[in-house]
Amino acid sequence: MSEVQNWIEGFQQSIDFMEENLASTLEIEDVAQKAALSPFYYQRIFGALCGMTVGEYIRARRMTLAAQELSSGDEKVIDVALKYGYDSPDSFAKTFQRFHGISPSKAREPGAHLRSLAPLHIKISLEGGKMLDYRIVEKAPFTVIGIKRRFNSDTSYQDIPKFWNEWAADMKGLKGMFGVCLDMDGKNFDYWIADNYAPWDDIPEGCEWTVIPGGLWAQFKCKGPLPDSLQSVNTQIWSEWLPTVKGYSLAGNYSLEVYGPPTEKPEDYESYIWIPLKKE
Structure with missing residues (x-):
């Protein structure tokens, strides 16, 4: 069996596990284990492949x-x-109303309009035709300083851009070189807006510091206006690159977005996604 088939089968097993346990308590740790991934990476990959969070799919x-x-x-x-x-019944009714647009009692009426989401079946089509520009490098540990906020994986796609907008209104002495995701408990993660730490400079008021572990990194170039360029490459990483990469696997429960200097033309702007790796 090829590596791609193994990867797809593992991910499908995780979805089948969710389906089999919809009437039970589902923990993200148990779901991710079926795909042989950490909860941190499982949720990132699920979102990129499926267009929704794990929590949204289950609901x-x-x-x-x-x-x-x-x-x-x-x-x-x-x-x-x-x-x-x-x-x-109240919490159930509110969720039901948001999803279907009617109350649970109305669902009994003849001709009631209801929505339906069929079970997911993962199928990755590796058609090629679009280059993915990356390199694998080894880096020593380095320290960043910045501001952080804890996010839930279910709402992070909506909430992190708001965090950046708040920072842009009061930059707190930061350039915003990095967006750093650090897993905390599998369900929540800290997101940092950060810069490289220079020992000879004072740490701006309200900022903290953290050490990014050393090791191997896959560094993917994203060219073009944000956020489209980052999101496009992010989807390619999980749907095309990860299933087929040989000799490496994911390491650590953290990742980085790296932002370059402004450019005159948005189409010339360069940013990067860094994913930690280990040799198999």
């Missing part, structure tokens, strides 16, 4: 099944709510 699948059960059976709303992990 959507639960709401899909809950609607089917309410519309075709005599189950009580409270029983369906409890089955899919909601402690109260």
